[in-house]
Amino acid sequence: MLLIRCPWCGPRDEIEFRYGGQAHIAYPADPDALSDADWADFLFMRDNPRGPFRERWYHVHGCRRWFNAVRDTSTHRFVATYRIDEEPV
Amino acid sequence: MCAVRYWRAAEPKTTYEVVIVGGGGHGLATAYSLAKRHGITDVCVVEKGWLAGGNMARNTTIIRSNYLWEESAAIYEHSLKLWEGLEEELGVDVEFSPRGVLNLAHDLGEVRSSMRRVHANRLNGVDAEWLTPEDVAAFCPLINISPSLRYPVLGATLQRRGGTARHDKVAWAYATRASELGVDIVEHAEVTGFLRGPGGRVEGVSTSRGEIRGAKVALAAAGHTSELAAMVGLRLPLQSHPLQALVSALYEPILDCVVMSNKVHVYVSQADKGELVMGAGIDAYNGYAQRGSFHVIEEQLAAAVELFAIFAHAKLLRTWGGIVDVCPDASPIVGWSGIDGLFLNCGWGTGGFKATPAAGWAYAETIATGEPSELVRPFSLERFTTGALIDEHGAAAVAH
Ligand SMILES: Cc1cc2nc3c(=O)[nH]c(=O)nc-3n(C[C@H](O)[C@H](O)[C@H](O)COP(=O)(O)OP(=O)(O)OC[C@H]3O[C@@H](n4cnc5c(N)ncnc54)[C@H](O)[C@@H]3O)c2cc1C
Ligand SMILES: [Zn+2]
Numbered sequence: 380m381l382l383i384r385c386p387w388c389g390p391r392d393e394i395e396f397r398y399g400g401q402a403h404i405a406y407p408a409d410p411d412a413l414s415d416a417d418w419a420d421f422l423f424m425r426d427n428p429r430g431p432f433r434e435r436w437y438h439v440h441g442c443r444r445w446f447n448a449v450r451d452t453s454t455h456r457f458v459a460t461y462r463i464d465e466e467p468v
Numbered sequence: 469m470c471a472v473r474y475w476r477a478a479e480p481k482t483t484y485e486v487v488i489v490g491g492g493g494h495g496l497a498t499a500y501s502l503a504k505r506h507g508i509t510d511v512c513v514v515e516k517g518w519l520a521g522g523n524m525a526r527n528t529t530i531i532r533s534n535y536l537w538e539e540s541a542a543i544y545e546h547s548l549k550l551w552e553g554l555e556e557e558l559g560v561d562v563e564f565s566p567r568g569v570l571n572l573a574h575d576l577g578e579v580r581s582s583m584r585r586v587h588a589n590r591l592n593g594v595d596a597e598w599l600t601p602e603d604v605a606a607f608c609p610l611i612n613i614s615p616s617l618r619y620p621v622l623g624a625t626l627q628r629r630g631g632t633a634r635h636d637k638v639a640w641a642y643a644t645r646a647s648e649l650g651v652d653i654v655e656h657a658e659v660t661g662f663l664r665g666p667g668g669r670v671e672g673v674s675t676s677r678g679e680i681r682g683a684k685v686a687l688a689a690a691g692h693t694s695e696l697a698a699m700v701g702l703r704l705p706l707q708s709h710p711l712q713a714l715v716s717a718l719y720e721p722i723l724d725c726v727v728m729s730n731k732v733h734v735y736v737s738q739a740d741k742g743e744l745v746m747g748a749g750i751d752a753y754n755g756y757a758q759r760g761s762f763h764v765i766e767e768q769l770a771a772a773v774e775l776f777a778i779f780a781h782a783k784l785l786r787t788w789g790g791i792v793d794v795c796p797d798a799s800p801i802v803g804w805s806g807i808d809g810l811f812l813n814c815g816w817g818t819g820g821f822k823a824t825p826a827a828g829w830a831y832a833e834t835i836a837t838g839e840p841s842e843l844v845r846p847f848s849l850e851r852f853t854t855g856a857l858i859d860e861h862g863a864a865a866v867a868h
Binding site for chain 1 (some may be wrong): 762
């Protein structure tokens with residue numbers, strides 16, 4: 380089981396969290412201007428690297444807040460966790 | 469049973485008509501089908517590790533075709549028919565065992581969607597039956613149908629033609645027959661890049677054993693597809709997740725069918741040797757480590773013990789994980805990549821073992837003719853732009 384450091388609650392067991400997939404995917408600024416291909420890109424296409432990945436986690440059984448993490452997908456090791464309004468350290 | 473003669477370990481030539489990246493079940497079945505059905509024998513299968521050591525060696529071997537949607541039913545049912553003739557086709561005993569697959573329903577919503585699936589299956593020519601709890605107990609006496617369970621068994625769908633097969637033997641049989649037909653199988657050669665021609669056309673691969681040119685390059689790399697696609701700047705709707713499974717110690721035969729439960733998320737069968745083979749759902753996070761978190765195993769065992777009280781006595785022998793490539797609609801992508809010379813077969817996620825014969829069949833046809841086989845036409849990459857998704861999440865019972 381992963382030990383995940385919630386930026387507010389500190390290190391907690393993985394079972395308290397829900398995974399939220401890739402982080403920093405902004406809602407399109409001008410949705411009306413998007414082509415079908417742009418929508419496909421926004422809705423479905425995702426990075427899927429082996430190595431450091433910026434992703435979202437939700438402390439659903441804790442403070443119920445979303446936060447971001449950098450985690451190495453080749454080892455599952457967390458490099459950093461940071462608040463939504465922060466940049467990764 | 470015929471004696472198995474294994475494949476030649478080939479030295480890579482400099483050029484082939486088709487280079488297949490990935491020597492798992494899908495890559496090997498594709499190579500076989502290219503050679504056998506299309507007469508294309510100038511084919512190389514490039515595998516970074518040892519043959520079929522990826523998901524092919526790690527899956528729980530469940531075979532069934534009772535998917536909800538027509539597009540899925542068509543390809544999985546074609547696959548099941550190929551399984552039914554596979555031992556004859558390949559001349560090898562792959563231990564295909566149509567022992568029946570039960571999908572349990574534990575609440576009213578599941579009962580309704582299961583019945584709906586039974587009707588949809590029948591309309592699509594897929595054998596399907598609805599069983600009451602008493603029928604379930606008659607078919608599989610080991611299952612606890614007590615109404616006092618936290619998730620009581622309210623019924624099940626049964627596909628009698630579904631079952632299991634020996635994954636390794638399937639891979640070795642395809643490899644052996646493909647090799648006999650002239651296909652080169654090159655192990656321990658990792659693809660690290662693509663050779664590009666005019667207009668960005670893909671014309672081959674760079675590997676840890678040198679460059680290999682191919683007029684057509686076909687990916688069959690399962691969980692590693694995104695990594696390869698990124699090398700040509702292609703972003704795909706795939707996420708790679710750990711998927712774990714486990715076996716118990718060896719026991720006397722106690723379970724002669726496959727039992728799957730979506731709600732409590734466990735699926736189990738007993739191998740001929742006697743191990744109980746069980747799998748769970750994916751670990752939620754992306755991961756390439758071929759291992760997952762232990763709480764997933766714990767939850768799966770809790771579910772299994774509730775359904776089969778006798779399992780509480782079983783000893784856990786080992787657990788392992790694979791890397792499965794999952795699409796947003798839980799359906800695969802097979803066809804042209806949008807880049808000349810490059811084809812995709814990926815996104816089979818947690819359920820591609822059963823599809824091995826049909827995936828090979830349809831992918832080979834697509835590569836040989838340059839036109840999508842009818843079986844995979846709906847499974848194009850384009851569907852994410854057109855919106856014609858094939859949503860098998862939940863719709864197809866548990867996703868294996
Ligand atoms: C635990 C588990 C249980 C499962 N249970 C079932 C089940 O019950 N029923 C079912 O139908 N399906 C099941 N599956 C899914 C099934 O195993 C996969 O969908 C299927 O095996 C994928 O196709 P494949 O055999 O070609 O993949 P793989 O065997 O993974 O083949 C891909 C190959 O590509 C190679 N490769 C990757 N990158 C490169 C590179 N850069 N260069 C060269 N080679 C490369 C890999 O080494 C690998 O050998 C399960 C999977 C897992 C992990
Ligand atoms: Zn918290």
